[in-house]
Amino acid sequence: MAGHSSTEQDPGLTLTTQQPVAQQRIVDLLQAAWAVFVKDLRIELRTRYAINAMVLFAACTAMMVSIGTTFIGLRRTEEALLIQASLLWIALLFAAISGLSRGFVHEEETRTLAALRLAAPALAVYLGKFLLNLALLALLGLITSLLFIVLVRVQVGSPLAFLGMLAAGGLSLATSTTILAAIITRASFKNALFAVLAFPLLVPPLIIAIQGTAATLAEGGWLPALPALQFLIAYSVAMFVASLLLFRFVWEA
Amino acid sequence: MDIRLIVEEVAASYGARDVFAEVSVELCAGETMVVSGQNGSGKSTFLRLLAGLQRADAGQITYLVGNEAFDPRDAGHLIGWVAPDLMLYRDLTARENLRFFAAVRRISLDDQAIDEVLARVGLAGRSDDRLAAYSSGMTQRMRYAYALIHQPPVLLLDEPTVTLDERGAEVVDTVIKAQRRHGIVVIATNDPRELRYGDLVLEFGGT
Amino acid sequence: MVQQMAQVGKLLIGLWMAGVTIVMFLVIPQYEGLGNAGRIIIMHVPTAWVSVLAFAISAIFSGLYLWKRKPTYDDYAVAAAEGGFLFTALATVTGMIFSQVVWGIYWNWDPRQTSIFVLLLIYAALFALRAAIDDVQRRRQLSAAYSLFAFVTVPFLIFVAPRIADSTLHPNCVFIQGSTCDGISLDVGMIGLLGDRKIQLIGMEREGDLVTAEVIVSEPGLSGETTLRPSFNLATGTMADRPEFPGLRYQLGLEYVDPSINSGLLNIEAPGTGLLDNQITLFTFLASIAGFTALFVWMLNLRADLLGLQWALAQRDGGRV
Structure with missing residues (x-):
């Protein structure tokens, strides 16, 4: 505000004062976002709605896949790796959809949206919830992968590239769905609607993530997975920027 | 603080049904307005518009601080809002709630300051209970703590004493009297005891 | 005056499309090797074009609505989405028929099939979202935001996916000109x-x-x-x-x-070298694209006016929409 009023009076002064003001605003925003994240994490750890649903879902899927496939004894052909990668991402997708809308839906259910809207900047809310979803997905990704390695006998040929793929895929999931969670909080049939809205936006990154993950299950190192990683990161950046631009309209609706 | 609230020809509707139309009023620091009218006449909606929680269908609401103008949606730092539909985090304690709201508002509020605020609304000693365990009267007191931590120049009170006991009502009386000295108070009520606070009264007709 | 011109325009579009249809079946030569089935591309490509156009128009009006907040813009966004959904379905069906005749398979997850499938899903999601929100203003605003957000995926679908996947049923280099x-x-x-x-x-x-x-x-x-x-x-x-x-x-x-x-x-x-080298075929093709686009624009205006009328009536009655 101080920087703003000085622009009209002294153009020379703006260069020296406005930059720190802008910087300070970004720092404030990030700290507010962090506060939202910590608050949500604390509530999540106390209630465990999202974590329970997601992990149980992933565990059930891994169990079903394990029962269904271990007797076949798949040879490690290219097709077998693609099938394993598809199953892993199916488990991750549906587990994620059951939990990622939690951050916003919980605010609506406990009717705390108004209190948050008055106190917190819109972008801080978005970033806080986005961080929460990233954290949930990181946990979910690790648990699901471990379950698949143990129960489905998935062998990871290039572990680092596999982790990179998991991270990039999770990033795409989080950037595509966080704003959707805000959209559906004001609608009826929230959870079903969340899946309906999320699925079309997740088709492109999931196709790529499955192909890329299959590549990292073989012993090829980073290189075969690189195009997929690039696509997922570009997709995430586009969705993230679009979310930042559109979130205000969703939040104030 | 020099603050003014300017409402120009504001209208609100629910779906295609008009709730009220062409409300114009202007308030300066030190003034209190009471909004009254029967149920469904749009008192709460009007306060939500003032708080920026809802968008007016027509007209303009502006907060003027010095010569800087704020849209209500960007004026969260100027506003303290208390209403029956204000809810805080029931899974967090009173202290955690206030600490969180102070953090997102970027104001520093140490434990001592939190204790002071809670004591002021009569919740001393209950600061480490989760709000899920609070009674409705205590919840209403907690709403005042939420609305006051950032010392807003504008207080918007929707049914200020609902569910409060005598001592609670006294707390509200103190809060309103303190606020009137330097800021704006808008009260939506039909309680005759609260009507007397108003320097001006806005009567909503309803249909 | 305006109304008369609209009447004339409507009639012209009807005649135009009738002409395209007649030429498509009776005048242009067969696509050598494909028999009469090849004629379907005169319909298929324009409908696919309109479905993408409609999506873009819907996104543009959604953006305008968020910016200016005039209900008319929302009406146009909805009308474009509804028309787009119809044309997307048409493009999908005509494409599937053609695919079955030429390649012996209805569906193959070719990148363009994937894209149009995603487009269908997005439209369906948009309608589901609108149906699930009661408050009119909120419905308009949230669906506009979703429509813009979904539009961000389009460049990825159109430009990136076909380059990453290995197989395509749409070999453009063979298709268009020998x-x-x-x-x-x-x-x-x-x-x-x-x-x-x-x-x-x-x-x-x-x-x-x-x-x-x-x-x-x-x-x-x-x-x-x-x-x-x-x-x-x-x-x-x-x-x-x-x-x-x-x-x-x-x-x-x-x-x-x-x-x-x-x-x-x-x-x-391609079996018949240069389907579009034939002048009549090329002109029919372009006429079909123009006709379908005009048809879509007419549908868009009609539907948007109707939506505006509904809203005005609801406001007059003071009821809920």
């Missing part, structure tokens, strides 16, 4: 990739002016192999025999042979 594909030059004994098929040039034999190449063609995924024998006329410098790929209406052509007969240029060829 063949503008680059083809591949192979020495005898070498292996190369043509489209999504692995090919190996086994040998070449000369009989008079005619050179016949022996080529082993592998199915995608190496599930099967066939030997094809395309030939080249050295005297005229043109392709002679062009055998069809197994199960496809595309042919393998030998476009050039070097004088020592050690290497040759192999390429995919």
